Amino acid sequence: MVEQVRRHPLAAQTAELLLARIKDGEWPLGHRLPGETTLAAQLGVGRSTLREAVRELAGKGVLGSRQGAGVFVTALDVTEDWDVVLRRATIASVIEARIAIEAEAAALAAQRRTPADLRTLRRALAAREARGEPVAEHVDADMAFHRAVLVAAHNEVLTQLFDTFLPRLRLAMIDMLKIRPVPSEAADHEAHIRLVDAIAHRKPAAAAELSRAHLSTLKQAFT
Known part of the structure; x- marks a missing residue:
């Protein structure tokens, strides 16, 4: 059974869960994440919450969006300052x-x-x-x-x-x-x-x- 996010703030929780799954190797470097609708359903959150979580990880260099192609893993962990x-x-x-x-x-x-x-x-x-x-x-x-x-x-x-x-x-x-x-x-x-x-x-x-x-x-x- 896919682990779901249950606590608030949902976007931060979702970002943490996505990062954990990336670290665990579920999505390797360069791999495209599942579509927005599929991934939101897996995590038990709305699409707007998922988008916010993706933006957070993109800001930390972990995810990157490609126009018309989807969201891809660009790093396997958050780089410290x-x-x-x-x-x-x-x-x-x-x-x-x-x-x-x-x-x-x-x-x-x-x-x-x-x-x-x-x-x-x-x-x-x-x-x-x-x-x-x-x-x-x-x-x-x-x-x-x-x-x-x-x-x-x-x-x-x-x-x-x-x-x-x-x-x-x-x-x-x-x-x-x-x-x-x-x-x-x-x-x-x-x-x-x-x-x-x-x-x-x-x-x-x-x-x-x-x-x-x-x-x-x-x-x-x-x-």
Whole structure:
């Protein structure tokens, strides 16, 4: 017997039940849902209630309507807001994501950087070398350097992904450096110099490895 919706608000209940059936695999990704009349009868709700439930799930990216074709499954679950995901994530997880993004970005930067990109990178490198500045200012200078590498890759998607990490990462870095300063500021800065040199000399493999090694060392400090 098909489970029916019995409580109010009906549209929200209907949306929850539809989502549960999608998660259970009743309708796979890309599959068309039954017609409106059939589905409303299965759920024991009116067609207007069903339409409202479909609109709710469409707004969350789970369902999509195609003119004259019906309603299709476009995702198997509701995607959480990035801010929620990042607030819950450990800083190590955020750095792992940075490794995936920035190592590739460093390789692309070595292939695509322009003379203007290189000038920006070298200015950012000089700015992060300043000694005796407050921790927050140093972190901001470091973040500006790493973002300059992303920009030099000329991939807007990678840059936007990095930007989503910045608020979470900035606060974590400030907290960590106040408690546990970098063992060797000179060695840390030298790693950034080598990265810029690899990008300047158009060495994608070396740039990617230097970025990965630096961020892996950073991750170890948080674990």
